[in-house]
Amino acid sequence: MNMMSEAAVEAAVGATAATQPPIKMQGRLVNVSYGDNQALFDVDLDVRLHQVTALIGPSGCGKSTFLRCLNRMNDTIDGCRVKGSITLDGADIYDPSIDVVELRANVGMVFQKPNPFPKTIYENVAYGPRIHGLATGKAEMDEIVETSLRKAGLFEEVKDRLQSAGTGLSGGQQQRLCIARAIAVSPEVILMDEPCSALDPIATAKVEELIDELRVNYTIVIVTHSMQQAARVSQRTAMFHLGRLVEEGATDKMFTNPDDQRTQDYITGRYG
Amino acid sequence: MSDAVTPPAAVAGTGIQKRDIGIKRRYAAERRFRAYGLIAIALGMLFLAALLYTVISKGYTAFQQTAISVPVTFSEKIIDPKGEGAQNPQGLMMANYPVLARNGLVKELGIDPKNKKLVSAAGKMLSAGSRVQLRDMVLADPSIIGKTLPVWILASGDVDSAFKGQVDLSVDQARRQVDDQQIAWMNQLAKDNILVKRFNTGLFTNGASSRAETAGVGVAIIGSLYMMGIVLVLALPIGVAASIYLEEFAPKNRWTDLIEVNINNLAAVPSIVFGLLGLAVFINFAGMPRSASLVGGLVLSLMTLPTIIIATRAALKAVPPSIRAAALGLGASRTQMVFHHVLPLAAPGVMTGTIIGLAQALGETAPLLLIGMVAFVVGFPASPMDPATALPVQIFMWANEAERAFVERTSGAIIILLGFLAVMNITAIILRRRFERRW
Numbered sequence: 001m002n003m004m005s006e007a008a009v010e011a012a013v014g015a016t017a018a019t020q021p022p023i024k025m026q027g028r029l030v031n032v033s034y035g036d037n038q039a040l041f042d043v044d045l046d047v048r049l050h051q052v053t054a055l056i057g058p059s060g061c062g063k064s065t066f067l068r069c070l071n072r073m074n075d076t077i078d079g080c081r082v083k084g085s086i087t088l089d090g091a092d093i094y095d096p097s098i099d100v101v102e103l104r105a106n107v108g109m110v111f112q113k114p115n116p117f118p119k120t121i122y123e124n125v126a127y128g129p130r131i132h133g134l135a136t137g138k139a140e141m142d143e144i145v146e147t148s149l150r151k152a153g154l155f156e157e158v159k160d161r162l163q164s165a166g167t168g169l170s171g172g173q174q175q176r177l178c179i180a181r182a183i184a185v186s187p188e189v190i191l192m193d194e195p196c197s198a199l200d201p202i203a204t205a206k207v208e209e210l211i212d213e214l215r216v217n218y219t220i221v222i223v224t225h226s227m228q229q230a231a232r233v234s235q236r237t238a239m240f241h242l243g244r245l246v247e248e249g250a251t252d253k254m255f256t257n258p259d260d261q262r263t264q265d266y267i268t269g270r271y272g
Numbered sequence: 273m274s275d276a277v278t279p280p281a282a283v284a285g286t287g288i289q290k291r292d293i294g295i296k297r298r299y300a301a302e303r304r305f306r307a308y309g310l311i312a313i314a315l316g317m318l319f320l321a322a323l324l325y326t327v328i329s330k331g332y333t334a335f336q337q338t339a340i341s342v343p344v345t346f347s348e349k350i351i352d353p354k355g356e357g358a359q360n361p362q363g364l365m366m367a368n369y370p371v372l373a374r375n376g377l378v379k380e381l382g383i384d385p386k387n388k389k390l391v392s393a394a395g396k397m398l399s400a401g402s403r404v405q406l407r408d409m410v411l412a413d414p415s416i417i418g419k420t421l422p423v424w425i426l427a428s429g430d431v432d433s434a435f436k437g438q439v440d441l442s443v444d445q446a447r448r449q450v451d452d453q454q455i456a457w458m459n460q461l462a463k464d465n466i467l468v469k470r471f472n473t474g475l476f477t478n479g480a481s482s483r484a485e486t487a488g489v490g491v492a493i494i495g496s497l498y499m500m501g502i503v504l505v506l507a508l509p510i511g512v513a514a515s516i517y518l519e520e521f522a523p524k525n526r527w528t529d530l531i532e533v534n535i536n537n538l539a540a541v542p543s544i545v546f547g548l549l550g551l552a553v554f555i556n557f558a559g560m561p562r563s564a565s566l567v568g569g570l571v572l573s574l575m576t577l578p579t580i581i582i583a584t585r586a587a588l589k590a591v592p593p594s595i596r597a598a599a600l601g602l603g604a605s606r607t608q609m610v611f612h613h614v615l616p617l618a619a620p621g622v623m624t625g626t627i628i629g630l631a632q633a634l635g636e637t638a639p640l641l642l643i644g645m646v647a648f649v650v651g652f653p654a655s656p657m658d659p660a661t662a663l664p665v666q667i668f669m670w671a672n673e674a675e676r677a678f679v680e681r682t683s684g685a686i687i688i689l690l691g692f693l694a695v696m697n698i699t700a701i702i703l704r705r706r707f708e709r710r711w
Contacts, residue, residue: 115594
């Protein structure tokens with residue numbers, strides 16, 4: 001309840017400050033280091049509700065690291081330390097009182113390479129709801145699976161073979177299966193780490209279309225190496241370079257009239 | 273970098289043949305290397321074939337045993353001379369059954385019963401195991417006393433060897449175990465199909481015996497099975513739990529590195545050292561019984577643990593990290609991740625490693641010698657606390673026997689052991705084939 005009210009406050013503040021949607025997640029002075037290597041320096045970044053935020057920048061610039069901080073996937077890496085604050089609806093997700101399992105149910109993730117479990121399509125989608133106890137019976141589970149697959153635009157293609165292996169699908173279908181799997185636990189935020197880098201252009205187009213549809217119900221943060229993709233799917237773009245946030249702003253502005261020379265150079269393909 | 277790219281353009285006009293980059297040498301080197309590989313494989317196959325040939329050619333005869341169909345008269349005069357009947361059960365136990373068998377054979381051969389020398393020679397053709405065999409028949413059904421029944425009685429080990437052609441008959445008869453008279457009888461009986469080779473079930477069911485013809489690996493098989501069971505029950509869960517902890521939960525630091533190095537070293541510790549450890553800890557300190565399969569199982573468990581841990585860790589490492597990320601990203605806890613996804617995917621590797629570890633333990637001899645499993649055990653061990661032997665130890669003991677009939681039994685037992693090992697390894701291969709996943 002506390003979280004909700006804080007979110008409401010944030011929402012009110014956001015609405016008065018500008019005509020921007022309220023802030024869903026917020027990073028302040030985020031510093032990340034792997035052992036002795038610091039990967040992120042003082043990153044301040046807001047992720048706004050029902051928007052797609054694209055993180056761009058050359059390889060090794062820290063954008064994936066930042067993304068993985070948002071659902072604490074960095075916890076799984078030995079020697080990784082995160083400093084600063086990251087909030088979800090105003091609550092610090094690195095607070096000891098926050099359960100990482102719950103956090104990850106709220107902040108889902110889709111990875112670079114499609115990674116369906118080597119189980120049936122049905123099981124892939126049903127796994128998340130099952131471990132979180134979201135369905136009480138078989139009928140309810142069937143419904144969750146169907147809805148999730150529909151939202152991921154995959155249901156029509158696989159409805160006759162829900163019991164066949166998820167790994168037998170094509171790359172694009174696998175990635176949409178992974179999105180369906182992430183949706184199935186009803187997250188509020190979905191993180192996508194270069195979700196199309198292993199897909200062909202047609203599958204990429206489908207996934208991009210899907211991202212645009214998902215925006216209505218979810219808040220999405222996407223890491224991408226494709227400038228066109230960032231321009232096509234995102235409302236806001238953040239440019240990272242050497243572990244620092246170079247600039248952040250509305251995608252239209254970033255791609256037409258960036259403030260920083262480095263952004264200009266990167267977007268026009270001069271380096272990176 | 274740019275230097276490496278430009279030269280071809282410069283020499284392009286003169287043709288690529290002019291540059292000596294040692295193409296011929298490279299191909300020659302490759303052909304040579306392939307030839308070395310083929311030679312290595314051929315040598316390996318040759319040694320294997322030689323090994324199998326010697327073992328099988330020496331041992332296959334052990335699976336048949338010569339038996340003689342003797343019309344045994346269960347004469348009351350010999351079994352129960354005082355007519356005590358049921359009042360003296362001890363009498364039935366102690367009766368002179370071999371005489372019954374001998375008398376039957378004497379009648380069969382048509383020898384004059386008064387010729388002591390011939391009768392004695394005929395009696396020596398039969399296995400002394402007839403005592404137990406006939407006694408058990410009488411104890412099971414006392415009503416057969418007074419009747420005459422045909423009974424298959426094992427020929428003595430020497431006759432068996434002679435009948436299988438393993439005795440050099442050109443040697444003077446005084447210098448061999450079977451004399452010419454016995455050979456003549458043997459051939460006569462064989463012609464009438466009274467003396468035949470039959471499948472040797474005793475080899476699998478009998479315990480230790482000083483007479484080759486009644487010696488078997490029954491006790492050894494039971495002992496080995498007990499030990500395999502103990503190894504499976506102890507080493508598999510401990511090994512898998514240790515590997516899961518080390519691989520999935522433990523931080524990578526100096527301590528876990530130290531543990532890893534130690535586990536790898538333990539896998540290479542000579543097995544006899546484990547035997548000494550077992551003797552010191554389990555028998556001398558913990559006071560467990562000697563020669564028991566329990567102690568053997570514990571020692572072999574210690575030996576098998578490193579193998580299982582190394583195999584399990586390799587199997588866990590082979591599960592792609594993306595599967596772990598997917599499970600964690602969905603909000604699974606680490607334990608759920610391991611037990612729902614990683615372990616099921618690693619299971620074929622774990623099973624393969626376990627079976628190979630078990631096979632290794634099954635063939636292990638040295639540590640068992642130290643904990644007293646080199647024992648003459650006749651009775652079947654009812655529990656792992658009872659004295660028992662193991663298959664490889666039985667082979668070791670038989671190999672020390674001088675009699676010709678034990679030579680074929682040694683090889684026969686090796687064939688049985690190899691059979692078990694082959695079955696286990698084939699199971700491992702089938703499991704791996706069937707459940708292995710490709711990503």
